[in-house]
Amino acid sequence: MKTRPLILVTNDDGIAAPGMKALVEVAKTLGEVVVVAPDSPQSGQGHAITINAILRLKKVDIFKDIEAYECSGTPVDCVKLAKHKVLHDRQVDLCVSGVNHGSNASINILYSGTMSAAMEASLEGIKSIGFSLLDYSWDADFDSCKPFLKELMVFVLEHGMEHCKLLNVNIPKLKTEELKGFRICRQAEARWIERYVESIDPRGQKYYWLTGEFTNDDKGDDTDVWALENGYISVVPSGHDLTRYEAIESFKALESEVAV
Amino acid sequence: MKTRPLILVTNDDGIAAPGMKALVEVAKTLGEVVVVAPDSPQSGQGHAITINAILRLKKVDIFKDIEAYECSGTPVDCVKLAKHKVLHDRQVDLCVSGVNHGSNASINILYSGTMSAAMEASLEGIKSIGFSLLDYSWDADFDSCKPFLKELMVFVLEHGMEHCKLLNVNIPKLKTEELKGFRICRQAEARWIERYVESIDPRGQKYYWLTGEFTNDDKGDDTDVWALENGYISVVPSGHDLTRYEAIESFKALESEVAV
Numbered sequence: 328m329k330t331r332p333l334i335l336v337t338n339d340d341g342i343a344a345p346g347m348k349a350l351v352e353v354a355k356t357l358g359e360v361v362v363v364a365p366d367s368p369q370s371g372q373g374h375a376i377t378i379n380a381i382l383r384l385k386k387v388d389i390f391k392d393i394e395a396y397e398c399s400g401t402p403v404d405c406v407k408l409a410k411h412k413v414l415h416d417r418q419v420d421l422c423v424s425g426v427n428h429g430s431n432a433s434i435n436i437l438y439s440g441t442m443s444a445a446m447e448a449s450l451e452g453i454k455s456i457g458f459s460l461l462d463y464s465w466d467a468d469f470d471s472c473k474p475f476l477k478e479l480m481v482f483v484l485e486h487g488m489e490h491c492k493l494l495n496v497n498i499p500k501l502k503t504e505e506l507k508g509f510r511i512c513r514q515a516e517a518r519w520i521e522r523y524v525e526s527i528d529p530r531g532q533k534y535y536w537l538t539g540e541f542t543n544d545d546k547g548d549d550t551d552v553w554a555l556e557n558g559y560i561s562v563v564p565s566g567h568d569l570t571r572y573e574a575i576e577s578f579k580a581l582e583s584e585v586a587v
Numbered sequence: 588m589k590t591r592p593l594i595l596v597t598n599d600d601g602i603a604a605p606g607m608k609a610l611v612e613v614a615k616t617l618g619e620v621v622v623v624a625p626d627s628p629q630s631g632q633g634h635a636i637t638i639n640a641i642l643r644l645k646k647v648d649i650f651k652d653i654e655a656y657e658c659s660g661t662p663v664d665c666v667k668l669a670k671h672k673v674l675h676d677r678q679v680d681l682c683v684s685g686v687n688h689g690s691n692a693s694i695n696i697l698y699s700g701t702m703s704a705a706m707e708a709s710l711e712g713i714k715s716i717g718f719s720l721l722d723y724s725w726d727a728d729f730d731s732c733k734p735f736l737k738e739l740m741v742f743v744l745e746h747g748m749e750h751c752k753l754l755n756v757n758i759p760k761l762k763t764e765e766l767k768g769f770r771i772c773r774q775a776e777a778r779w780i781e782r783y784v785e786s787i788d789p790r791g792q793k794y795y796w797l798t799g800e801f802t803n804d805d806k807g808d809d810t811d812v813w814a815l816e817n818g819y820i821s822v823v824p825s826g827h828d829l830t831r832y833e834a835i836e837s838f839k840a841l842e843s844e845v846a847v
Contacts, residue, residue, distance in 0.1 A: 373634030373663075374697045381794040382783070403633075403698075404797075411783050412795065434710060436829055437634045437703075438663075450694060450778060482841055490834035509841045513830040518710060523642070523671050534641040535672065537664075562841060564834035569696055570773040574750035574824035581742055581769045581822060 332358035332420035332484055335409055335448065339369040339402040339427065339440025342389060346426035349469035350458065351390050353476045354423060357484065362395035363409035365402060365440075370429075372401045372440035374447070384408050402444035410451060421484055422448035425458035426469055426476070432459070432497045432551040432561055433517040433543065442495055446567055449492035454483055457493070461555060462500040471503050475560055479509075488564075495563040499555045510559035515550035517543035592618035592680035592744055595669055595708065599629040599662040599687065599700025602649060606686035609729035610718065611650050613736045614683060617744065622655035623669035625662060625700075630689075632661045632700035634707070644668050662704035670711060681744055682708035685718035686729055686736070692719075692757045692811040692821055693775040693803065702755055706827055709752035714743055717753070721815060722760040731763050735820055739769075748824075755823040759815045770819035775810035777803035 334354045338347045342364035354360045366385070383399040396413055398405045406422070427441040436442045445457035456479060460467055479496060488494075495514070499506070521539030528534055543552045551561035594614045598607045602624035614620045626645070643659040656673055658665045666682070687701040696702045696717075705717035716739060720727055739756060748754075755774070759766070781799030788794055803812045811821035 368639065371636045371638040373632075373636070373703065375633045375635040375661075376631045376698055376797065378631040378797055379628065381788075381796055383792070383794055401635075407781060407797065408783065408795065411781065412785075434827060437706070437710075437827060438636055443633065443697075446697070450697075479841070486840070488834070489837035491831035493831075494838075495829075511835050511838045511842060513832065513835070514828050516828070521667060521671065523668065525672075528641075532643070534643055535668065536641055537636065537638055537667065562838060563829075564831045564838055565829040566831040566834075567694060567697060567829070568774050568776070569755075569823075569825040569827070569829075571751035571753075571824045571826040572773065574748070574826075575771050575773070577749035578754075578771045578822060578824055580746070581739070582771060 333417055334358045334360050335419050335422040336360055336362045337364045337402060337405045337424050337444045339365065339372060339444065341365050341368045342387065342397045344428065345465060346428055346460065346469055349473055350423055350426050350476060351393060353473050353480065355393060357480055358420065360393050361413060362390060362393060363398060363405045363413055365405060366397035366399055369402050369440045371438050373438050374403055374443040375401045376403050377401060382408060384412055402440035403447045406444050406447040419453045421480060422453045422455040423458065423480060426472060427459035428465065428467060429463040430459055430461045430497055431457060431495060432555055433515040436495055436514065436565065446493055450567060452492065454488045455493045456480065456483060457495055459497045460500065461497060472498050491564040491566050493565045495565045497551060497555055497561045499558060501558060505558060506560065507558040509562050510554040512551040512554050512561045512563050513549055514563050515543055515552035516545040517541060517552055593677055594618045594620050595679050595682040596620055596622045597624045597662060597665045597684050597704045599625065599632060599704065601625050601628045602657045604688065605725060606688055606720065606729055609733055610683055610686050610736060611653060613733050613740065615653060617740055618680065620653050621673060622650060622653060623658060623665045623673055625665060626657035626659055629662050629700045631698050633698050634663055634703040635661045636663050637661060642668065644672055662700035663707045666704050666707040679713045681740060682713045682715040683718065683740060686732060687719035688725065688727060689723040690719055690721045690757055691717060691755060692815055693777040696755055696774065696825065706753055710827060712752065714748045715753050716740065716743060717755050719757045720760065721757060732758050751824040751826050753825045755825045757811060757815055757821045759818060761818060765818060766820065767818040769822050770814040772811040772814050772821045772823050773809055774823050775803055775812035776805040777801060777812055
């Protein structure tokens with residue numbers, strides 16, 4: 328580890344979110360910190376980027392003695408702007424995203440702006456960790472998370488990351504003494520059972536609002552959902568290659584049998 | 588194959604895009620078609636969903652004799668609304684998304700609304716194909732693509748899909764006689780070299796606009812980028828499990844050595 332590693336901090340709940348504050352407070356004990364985060368909540372933005380509109384980037388004085396910028400775009404936009412307009416050629420040693428207010432375990436990684444920001448950094452070759460606490464409340468107890476945030480960041484800074492550049496870390500809503508430790512997992516094959524609440528606006532037009540419940544039929548004890556339900560902090564080494572290699576053979580008939 | 592399979596059609600370029608029209612025209616020769624697509628262009632939306640705002644859904648008469656709806660949300664919102672507010676309990680046999688104006692090969696799958704819509708359907712257990720033509724022009728020649736769209740849709744309807752529910756299909760911008768056929772591939776490990784164009788708005792404030800070039804250092808001849816550069820239609824069996832299984836062992840030390 329360098330004496331003062333450079334740590335980029337971002338999130339999807341917006342630069343003023345309490346989860347971001349906790350992450351900054353931990354990161355600054357380990358290295359030089361630069362924050363580039365959305366100027367408004369961006370939950371559910373997934374890997375969205377802004378290509379058909381402009382972006383703003385504004386230096387702000389939110390965190391004492393920390394270089395920080397708010398950005399008008401998505402979490403992924405923040406990482407791209409951080410790289411090109413804030414950090415330029417400075418080598419980033421670690422990107423941390425979060426701490427998200429609510430779970431990003433299982434398939435939530437796909438919808439999560441927190442995880443997409445971390446993944447975007449990993450696409451640039453930067454070691455990245457996305458953190459989430461299983462508590463949607465704005466008043467969630469992020470202070471209790473700090474020792475775990477620090478241990479993971481230190482581990483990655485000291486050991487590096489083999490075979491992947493991205494960790495999806497979820498912390499259960501438990502008292503510290505109830506936590507059993509870290510557990511390295513795979514992403515659970517869970518899903519959302521959703522519905523739309525229908526209503527009528529003041530002009531008489533129908534509108535819809537998404538709601539739903541997360542459900543897990545994946546009974547493996549090696550999944551992140553299992554870990555969280557059993558008192559562990561889940562750590563899923565993650566990537567961006569969506570190829571299903573085991574399916575390639577089953578489509579090979581297309582190459583030979585179907586005439587183009 | 589059922590006599591009249593039910594085919595859901597969506598995209599990210601908006602319901603009025605020429606690529607959508609081509610896809611509908613092919614799909615209706617194979618089965619009953621329902622279209623639910625964004626009311627405006629949604630490129631780069633990735634897997635974004637609308638959770639902090641309302642959604643609108645409006646029946647439109649764009650395609651002759653085809654049930655069609657435009658939605659105010661993202662491509663993923665369209666698929667969720669299609670399932671819950673349009674199709675209800677009707678079993679969808681195939682979801683096709685596109686034809687996208689421009690490539691979604693390699694890591695573009697992450698940013699692509701076209702592919703995220705198809706992936707969302709696959710998360711619901713629906714066999715899905717995302718189609719893209721490597722021509723960003725609104726006047727691109729989608730008619731030449733139609734035979735290939737049809738062959739792939741027929742193949743999936745007849746053979747089903749083993750080990751995956753999602754295909755990422757990209758078609759090179761070539762004359763039909765120059766095309767060499769389908770090639771089953773993995774996602775290339777390519778990347779974008781990006782920059783932000785800086786300018787000043789009429790009120791004197793700086794703004795940024797993303798631009799960049801796609802570049803591929805992955806020299807494998809089994810990638811989608813290789814296939815496209817060599818005259819093939821690339822077909823990548825894809826999924827949504829981001830776990831890097833090969834990395835799990837390297838983080839196991841966290842479980843034992845780091846005290847929580």
